Amino acid sequence: MDISPIRFRETARLLAEVLRFEHPADAVISHFFREHPKLGASDRAFMAEAVYGVIRRKASLEFGLPEATPRLLLARWLTQSQGLSVRALADLLKGDEAAAIKQAKQAAAQLSPAARLDLPDWLYEKLHPLLSDEQLAQLGQAMQQPAPLDLRINPLLTTRAEVLQEFANQGIEADPTPYSPLGVRLGNKIALQKNPLFLSGKVEVQDEGSQLLGLLMEPRRQDMVVDFCAGAGGKTLLLGALMNSQGRLYAFDVSEKRLNNLKPRLKRSGLSNITPQLINSENDSKLKRLAGKIDRVLVDAPCSGLGTLRRNPDLKWRQSPVGITELTAKQASILNAAAKLPKAGGRLIYATCSLLPEENEAIVSHFLATHPDYQLVPVDSVLRQQHIPLQTGEYLKLNPANHNTDGFFAAVLERRTDHPVVP
DSSP states (O other): OOOOHHHHHHHHHHHHHHTTOSSOHHHHHHHHHHHOTTOOHHHHHHHHHHHHHHHHTHHHHHTTOSSOOHHHHHHHHHHHTSOOOTGGGTTTOOTTHHHHHHHHHHHGGGOOHHHHTTOOHHHHHHHGGGSOHHHHHHHHHHHTSOOOEEEEEOTTTOOHHHHHHHHHHTTOOEEEOSSOTTEEEESSOOOGGGSHHHHTTSEEEOOHHHHHHHHHHOOOTTOEEEETTOTTOHHHHHHHHHTTTOSEEEEEESOHHHHHHHHHHHHHHTOOSEEEEEOSSTTOGGGGGGTTTEEEEEEEOOOOOGGGTTTOTTHHHHOOHHHHHHHHHHHHHHHHHHTTSEEEEEEEEEEESOOOGGGTHHHHHHHHHHOTTEEEEOHHHHHHHTTOOOOOSSSEEEOHHHHSSOOEEEEEEEEOSSSOOOO
């Protein structure tokens, strides 16, 4: 690997901005590239790979360094993960940097358990009681790998067999996902936004785990359905397609920007049953008129995102225990508000992309304890009815080590028909 002093310097500058952890890493990288238009494609590819590589392994890379400067972290990544020797970096290093890297390499044998898995101490302490050492090591290793590129077919416009054949005709490696009947997993990253299958609305980017959340809803054609936290609408589009573009599907979100991002995707999809609506909070007056009228409600709640570390490794450094506590209060509030919408016999799904019980099981347990008009439907029974070959118990619990998906949690809740409705 040939790295010029300029490429090394610019990568360290970009890394310094990302390591402030004031904004998502992908946004910082995109902004940096816009501000430096003269950077070539190969420079950008190297810089992005290096920055994400450092973020993924920040704990182990900084262990033993006298000071974790961006330059030293970048140099350690090059020696530890890219196989370069300190001697090969001689023209790039200054002062005592070479000695510092050699010293850190010698200290690597004394890595703490958290640093060995490249997790912050607080996150390791939360996960360690839940998993055996072997399971935690497998999870940590899986989180270090980039996520595959999963796509979801649009069943209104195509079939999975047709999509797989078209990719084969293009010379692109693609396989069916093991669990979702609508999923396709690509062998390599491609320029998807220029691909005819994407431009025609036949495929959308969506992790297989996210697809399973939508399938748990089992919406029927003439149902009234609410996606309570729709975001940019990935699951909204799936639900609309499962409804065969019939019935009525409300996509609510508090972010106008996210809902605007749904518009071009909605146009490509060919769906006509989706109504995006901006709300100011989970208690917006727009929701009151729907109380007790909805057949299916999906609450993909705002969460820590710690199940998505393969895609967003900076989250483990941007989140904190205080932030998790604030999120759990918000999650409980949103679930309580959404629970007013389903009719008797209606289904409410609570989901997150987190691995932490306080964002998942604890929220659902408290909800059931305070809402006797709801009951838990075991996820395994729902998956079995759809012939999906997956068993995770009464909840959907996915993680990269076991399922090669992002980390997801979901609970299927049903409003009872034999119990007075709680106001």
